[in-house]
Amino acid sequence: MAISIKVNGKTHEIDADPATPLLYILRDELALNGAKFGCGLGQCGACTVHVDGKPAFSCLLPLAAVGNREVTTIEGLASNGKLNALQQAFIDEQAAQCGYCIAGMVMRAEALLRVNPHPGEEEIRAHMQPNLCRCGTHMRILRAIKRAADRSTEIGVGHEERL
Amino acid sequence: MNYIGTPISRVDGQAKVTGQAKYAGDVNVPGLVFGAVVTSTIAKGRIKSIDTSAALKVKGVLKVLTHKNRPALPKSDQAWKDDIAPGGSPFRPLYDDKVMFSGQPVALVLAEEWETARYAASLVHVEYAAKPHITDLQAAREKAFTLKKSKKPRGDAAKAFSSAEVRHEAEYFIPTEHHNPMELFASTAIPEKRGKLTVYDKTQGVQNVHRYLCSVFKKKKGDIRVMSPFMGGGFGSGLRPQYQVVLAVMGALTLKRPVRLMLTRQQMYGLGYRPASIERLQLGAQRDGTLHAITHEAIVVTSQFEEFSSSDTEWADRLYKSPNAKFVHKLARLDVPTSCDMRAPGATTGVYGLECAMDELAVALKLDPVELRLRCYSDKDQSVNLPYTSKNLRECYQQGAKAFGWEKRNPVPRSMRDGNELVGWGMATGVWEALQMPAAARIVLGANGHAEISCATSDIGTGTYTIMAQVAADALGLPIENIGIKLGDSTLPQSPVEGGSWMAASVSHAILGVADEVRKTLFDAAKKIKGSPLSGVKFEDVTLSDGKIVSKKDPARAMTIAHVMRERRLDRIEKEKLHKFKKDEKHARNTHSAIFAEVKIDEELGVIRVTRVVNAVAAGRILNTKTARSQIMGGVVWGIGMALHEETAYDHKFGRIMNANIAEYHMPVNADIHDIEVIFVDEPDEHINPLGIKGVGEIGIVGTAAAIANAVYHATGVRVRDLPITLDKLRR
Numbered sequence: 001m002a003i004s005i006k007v008n009g010k011t012h013e014i015d016a017d018p019a020t021p022l023l024y025i026l027r028d029e030l031a032l033n034g035a036k037f038g039c040g041l042g043q044c045g046a047c048t049v050h051v052d053g054k055p056a057f058s059c060l061l062p063l064a065a066v067g068n069r070e071v072t073t074i075e076g077l078a079s080n081g082k083l084n085a086l087q088q089a090f091i092d093e094q095a096a097q098c099g100y101c102i103a104g105m106v107m108r109a110e111a112l113l114r115v116n117p118h119p120g121e122e123e124i125r126a127h128m129q130p131n132l133c134r135c136g137t138h139m140r141i142l143r144a145i146k147r148a149a150d151r152s153t154e155i156g157v158g159h160e161e162r163l
Numbered sequence: 164m165n166y167i168g169t170p171i172s173r174v175d176g177q178a179k180v181t182g183q184a185k186y187a188g189d190v191n192v193p194g195l196v197f198g199a200v201v202t203s204t205i206a207k208g209r210i211k212s213i214d215t216s217a218a219l220k221v222k223g224v225l226k227v228l229t230h231k232n233r234p235a236l237p238k239s240d241q242a243w244k245d246d247i248a249p250g251g252s253p254f255r256p257l258y259d260d261k262v263m264f265s266g267q268p269v270a271l272v273l274a275e276e277w278e279t280a281r282y283a284a285s286l287v288h289v290e291y292a293a294k295p296h297i298t299d300l301q302a303a304r305e306k307a308f309t310l311k312k313s314k315k316p317r318g319d320a321a322k323a324f325s326s327a328e329v330r331h332e333a334e335y336f337i338p339t340e341h342h343n344p345m346e347l348f349a350s351t352a353i354p355e356k357r358g359k360l361t362v363y364d365k366t367q368g369v370q371n372v373h374r375y376l377c378s379v380f381k382k383k384k385g386d387i388r389v390m391s392p393f394m395g396g397g398f399g400s401g402l403r404p405q406y407q408v409v410l411a412v413m414g415a416l417t418l419k420r421p422v423r424l425m426l427t428r429q430q431m432y433g434l435g436y437r438p439a440s441i442e443r444l445q446l447g448a449q450r451d452g453t454l455h456a457i458t459h460e461a462i463v464v465t466s467q468f469e470e471f472s473s474s475d476t477e478w479a480d481r482l483y484k485s486p487n488a489k490f491v492h493k494l495a496r497l498d499v500p501t502s503c504d505m506r507a508p509g510a511t512t513g514v515y516g517l518e519c520a521m522d523e524l525a526v527a528l529k530l531d532p533v534e535l536r537l538r539c540y541s542d543k544d545q546s547v548n549l550p551y552t553s554k555n556l557r558e559c560y561q562q563g564a565k566a567f568g569w570e571k572r573n574p575v576p577r578s579m580r581d582g583n584e585l586v587g588w589g590m591a592t593g594v595w596e597a598l599q600m601p602a603a604a605r606i607v608l609g610a611n612g613h614a615e616i617s618c619a620t621s622d623i624g625t626g627t628y629t630i631m632a633q634v635a636a637d638a639l640g641l642p643i644e645n646i647g648i649k650l651g652d653s654t655l656p657q658s659p660v661e662g663g664s665w666m667a668a669s670v671s672h673a674i675l676g677v678a679d680e681v682r683k684t685l686f687d688a689a690k691k692i693k694g695s696p697l698s699g700v701k702f703e704d705v706t707l708s709d710g711k712i713v714s715k716k717d718p719a720r721a722m723t724i725a726h727v728m729r730e731r732r733l734d735r736i737e738k739e740k741l742h743k744f745k746k747d748e749k750h751a752r753n754t755h756s757a758i759f760a761e762v763k764i765d766e767e768l769g770v771i772r773v774t775r776v777v778n779a780v781a782a783g784r785i786l787n788t789k790t791a792r793s794q795i796m797g798g799v800v801w802g803i804g805m806a807l808h809e810e811t812a813y814d815h816k817f818g819r820i821m822n823a824n825i826a827e828y829h830m831p832v833n834a835d836i837h838d839i840e841v842i843f844v845d846e847p848d849e850h851i852n853p854l855g856i857k858g859v860g861e862i863g864i865v866g867t868a869a870a871i872a873n874a875v876y877h878a879t880g881v882r883v884r885d886l887p888i889t890l891d892k893l894r895r
Contacts, residue, residue, distance in 0.1 A: 033185065098345065
């Protein structure tokens with residue numbers, strides 16, 4: 001039985017077991033490989049996508065449970081190849097090292113900035129809690145989010161000379 | 164030179180923040196088959212039977228491979244040896260009925276969908292005949308053996324120790340740790356025309372995997388191509404080919420279809436790891452703080468079938484003067500997979516023991532820990548009796564202490580507080596080798612002023628793409644936007660595996676070497692142009708700069724590269740060259756660091772926070788201060804994990820890992836990481852190599868855990884010698 005899902009603005013008819021995790025569908029059926037498999041247990045956040053604008057572990061979300069909610073992946077974030085502020089901040093602050101966790105990090109952070117455009121450090125840390133990084137770029141990721149949040153007021157970019 | 168030494172952002176940043184960077188498990192091809200592995204549930208014994216009938220009945224399952232029905236595999240150990248295999252008999256997946264460790268692959272399910280493959284794998288029923296196993300290092304320590312004859316001791320350490328005025332003797336323990344890169348080990352094997360095969364693999368060395376696969380599957384060099392354009396973290400786990408690449412290729416050859424095999428997080432714990440180690444230290448000093456005896460003995464885990472070993476013990480010879488020294492490195496065999504390199508292998512564990520012991524000695528001597536290290540400071544590597552190419556460790560101590568505010572430290576334990584938290588300040592020294600390897604690079608310079616640089620190295624996340632572009636842009640005198648980098652492809656020019664912090668120096672000098680050939684070709688061409696402003700100029704006096712070939716002595720004598728190539732009808736200049744470093748037997752080569760750490764510990768609950776770390780590093784010339792800083796920050800984060808969180812916990816009764824997932828294997832998370840300051844101490848080095856590069860991938864972790872452990876002692880007065888330092892251990 002085909003199941004209909006909407007991803008990055010496009011509707012797809014998927015013929016798969018309804019229990020299949022959304023992540024497998026994105027990666028193996030739709031060739032959207034930005035979201036990563038890191039644990040399959042919701043322990044690492046590498047698979048984070050938006051479902052109706054809210055961050056979700058796509059490795060834990062069965063295809064059948066998506067319903068008519070809109071799925072957005074990292075591939076749907078940049079518009080016409082132009083990076084959004086968060087993506088640019090991740091580059092500028094060198095938040096990406098190996099890069100494997102980054103799609104999930106960006107998607108989770110983006111969800112925060114959409115509801116709270118100017119979060120404080122504690123709010124950022126608490127919100128980013130489900131996503132793990134192993135390269136040890138925690139401070140850079142947190143700073144990138146702060147940088148994107150503060151872009152309008154041009155603060156929080158201190159320490160630049162220390163880079 | 165314009166780009167070398169600057170903090171330019173990584174050139175692969177855009178690919179990574181848009182999800183476009185393709186990792187080994189991201190390759191989508193039509194007809195892709197998915198694999199799932201079944202792993203052993205016993206640590207030692209035999210497979211009595213495997214029932215695959217239920218799995219084969221699942222719709223979409225194509226094949227289940229076991230040792231019973233696998234394709235032919237070579238018998239000899241030699242055929243399975245990769246470039247960096249230790250001594251012994253390498254592991255071969257699905258080879259026979261023998262089980263050598265828990266988590267060993269015993270079957271491979273191949274199916275049309277991954278979900279199907281994983282479900283069917285759960286239906287494979289294996290009967291085992293288990294044998295008694297051993298997975299506890301403490302229980303195996305008496306049977307530990309030395310791999311090679313230990314080095315002749317210097318003087319008589321035992322005698323000097325017994326007559327020393329102040330003695331410290333203790334044993335330190337570091338448990339097994341797993342790399343846990345965010346990316347799981349994955350391979351996608353794609354059959355091509357005429358029996359050829361392209362394999363996308365998660366690896367730190369595509370050419371190592373290439374040679375290995377050709378040997379295991381008896382293929383000619385041109386029949387297999389191994390690709391790894393991006394790697395989601397390695398930390399040493401990807402230096403050797405892992406079993407999933409063998410199984411993916413086996414599946415692809417059996418089904419004649421492309422196969423992707425990605426391990427699960429749990430299965431990652433059936434691969435290599437940082438071996439648990441016991442570090443026994445004896446330090447004997449005079450009251451003036453000079454060392455007279457150092458004995459360092461390590462007992463480290465390896466498997467029953469291979470002897471992995473890295474140097475834990477000899478670091479003291481590089482750091483501290485002592486007329487008497489003895490170093491012994493022993494291995495203990497357990498029924499586990501073979502241990503492997505993990506970020507600064509040997510040094511991370513050995514220096515942890517050494518630097519905690521030095522702190523304890525400083526307490527016994529009533530000396531400041533920095534002062535003790537300065538009194539023992541060695542300007543020579545005593546193991547080879549050679550001076551260093553450069554060693555600016557004194558400056559690391561000084562700048563690190565100043566940035567940290569060390570002079571405000573009250574040496575009395577439990578004397579510093581912040582509200583209900585005890586405050587502890589500790590420090591330690593770090594040391595790693597400055598290695599460099601032969602490597603080749605190719606430059607293709609087009610008439611449009613764009614150049615493509617290629618080398619078979621990996622970029623394991625460290626920034627190799629970026630530093631290659633920087634070095635090439637400077638060497639060719641082109642803007643960095645005009646440089647394209649190709650790597651992670653076994654058909655590209657020769658590269659060693661990426662590890663040991665040697666890649667920056669190795670690949671940079673390969674690029675410099677071949678850029679010289681390009682310059683020579685351009686120079687020869689430029690001289691032939693009628694009325695050339697460069698006629699009469701010597702080759703040694705020309706450089707490439709700002710898109711021009713120009714006389715260094717008289718910058719007015721110049722021609723644009725584009726003009727030269729157009730005039731001489733050169734569409735492209737293509738050069739490739741293998742670079743080997745000059746032998747230097749007159750110097751020792753190391754990087755050094757001084758780490759200062761602050762912990763705050765809730766006095767009632769024992770909760771430990773690392774609130775501040777300053778890591779001052781002397782590592783020669785820093786190619787890119789942004790990517791290098793990330794390497795050191797990452798190393799510090801790993802040191803925090805090692806000190807306070809990380810431990811692979813075994814249930815020795817079953818010989819299995821109890822916390823084989825990243826919720827229960829604790830690695831540092833946002834809440835654990837606070838202020839980390841990295842200082843690169845200026846360290847010009849004229850001896851090591853022309854650019855003065857030493858590498859920074861490992862040095863950040865070495866010593867960090869010791870600095871934190873020493874800070875915990877300073878805060879609480881409790882000395883915990885077995886890692887990780889969890890709050891329960893403060894209450895023992």
